[in-house]
Amino acid sequence: MSLADLSIAEAGEGLRARTFSSVELLSAHLERIAARDSALQAFVTLTEDRARAEAERADDELARGEDRGPLHGIPYALKDLIDTAGIRTTGGSKLHLERVPQRDADVAGSLADGGAVLLGKLMTYEFALVGPSTDLPFPAARNPFNRDHITGGSSSGSAAAVAGGLVRTAIGSDTGGSIRSPSAYSGCVGLKPGYERVPRRGVIPLSESLDCIGPLSASVKDAALTFDAIATPSDFDSAAAEIGRDIAGLRIGYARDWFIDDPALQPDMGVAMDAAASDLSILGARIEEIALPDYEAMEAAGAIILHAEALAYHLDDMRSRSADYGRQGFNSLAAGVAVTGDDVERAHRLGRKWRSEIDALFARYDAILTVTTLATAPAFSAFDGESPVWTPMRTLPFNLTGHPVLALPMGFANGLPMGLQLIGRHGGEARLCRIGAAYEAGTDHSAQKPVFAD
Incomplete structure (x- = not known):
């Protein structure tokens, strides 16, 4: 087995026992990237020289007994929306091809402070909007389980890198599902923290009211360790400390009505969701079906806020540099023109109402279970590269309400991953990781990996 695994x-x-060094661990990851990334197209910028210097420093510090924490000496990568001092941050757009920030985003700084080793920057849909597109500077990332299929967006490179075994953990952003849908499509774990649990400063925004920063990782424990390293210090429990705890007696509300009668539902997905609820019950959780607020209304309200705030951020560049945007991205931004201030105010008001209604459910339940996407990852052939294609998900409402969500693999259909999501109360990321880790350990879904020639 490679050290990269x-x-x-x-x-x-292994690092602390001096069984191997951080430099050797890094070399294993670089070998894996060299062997696989030409097929996956996950990386936009590889920071090999910086990574070697950071790995050497980590080895020196650990040898002196200076331990910065669980990620000390561990390779990771960042979505290319996240600023890195001295390293270009393009946002996946021609507008920022030469943009080199002078300081790290807070999340990048936290990982550096924890001694983690930056491998590089990962593919994103342009400014976290829509895709895949064919008129952008970088090719779209590909699904490790079937390279003819997408990884989902917009944290597409993060999902491809983790699911493809290039790195154990990566950082993405989620405004309407951009951590969770790539995780579901690609068979990895995604944690969308609660709103403002991870600082957003230095991350190119899409929608300030909805944006969340979090990890895509190879396992729940990897995600929990990464979250603990990047979250704002608080009185909430450590997510990693909850891993391995029993879930017997925990109450989980199953929002089956949110998807089961939708004509877009792939039949395998409904069967897998019911099996997941059964598995959690076997593990000791108490499962009850519940009703959530109307999905379509919540998605529409979230979309109004997203379009309005995205347009406001990009409007000056759209006026002065319209030709530098990809066609899909520009058209998506232009949709915000139809949104009025009254629309946005009403959407926020409804969001607060739905947040209160879901909060009330958490007086009874420890988590809510529902599907992440209604179907497996579509093929690239379903896209023309210019026009957006709707892919059915169940994600945006929890950006609107600000609740934390953990996305997990729950099986395969026709060789492609399927995913569920667990929603928690505000500040409840640790409880979600406890439940997710128990489910992961009690099933074999996360153990199945894509096949590569190397």
């Missing part, structure tokens, strides 16, 4: 915890144990 070790979990974060396993790699950390």
Whole structure:
């Protein structure tokens, strides 16, 4: 087995026992990237020289007994919306091809402070909008389980890198599902933290009211360790400390009505969701079907806010540099022109109402279970590269309400991953990781990996 396949915890144990060095761990990841990334197209910028210097420093510090935490000496990568001092941050757009920030985003700074080793920057749909597109500077990332299919967006490179075994953990952003849908389509774990649990400063915004920053990782524990490293210090429990705890007696509300009668639902998905609810019950959780607020109304309200805020951020560049936007991205932004201030105010008001209604459910339940996407990842042939294609998801409402969500693999259909999501109360990321880790350990869905020639 390659060192690149070790979990974060396993790699950390090896580094501290001096079984291998951070430089050797990095080399294994670089070899894996060299072997696979030409097929996956996950990386936009590879920071090999910086990574070697950081790995050497990590080895020196650990040898001196200076331990910065669980990610000390561990390779990771960043979505190319996240600023990195001295390293270009393009946002996946021609507008920013030469943009080199002077300082790290807060999330990048937290990982650097924790001794993590930056491998590079990962593919994103242009400014986290829509895709895949054919008129952008970088080719779209490809699904490790079938390279003819997409990874989902907009954290497309993050999902491809993690699911493809290039790195154990990566950082993405989620405004309407951009951590969770790529995780579901690509068979990895995605954690969308609660709103403002992870600082957003230095991340190119899409919608300030909805944006969240979080990890896409190879396992729940990897995600929990990464979240603990990047979250704003608080009185909430450590997510990693909850891993391994029993879930017997925890109450989970199953929002089956949110998807089961939707004509867009792939039949395998409904069967897998019912099986997941059964698996959680076998593990000791108490499952009850519940009703959530109307999905379509919540999605529409969230879309209004997203379009209005995205347009406001990009309007000056759209006027002065319209030709530098990809066609899909520009048209998506232009849709915000039809949104009025009254529309936005009403959408926020409804969002607060739905947040209160879901909060009330958490007086009874420890988590809510529902599907992440209604179908597996579509093929690239379903897209023309210029016109957006709707892919049915169940994600945007929890950006609107601000609740944390953990996305998990729950099986395969026709060789492609399927995913569920667990929603928690505000500040409840640790409880979600506890439940998710128990489900992961009690099933074999996360153990199945894509096949590569190397």
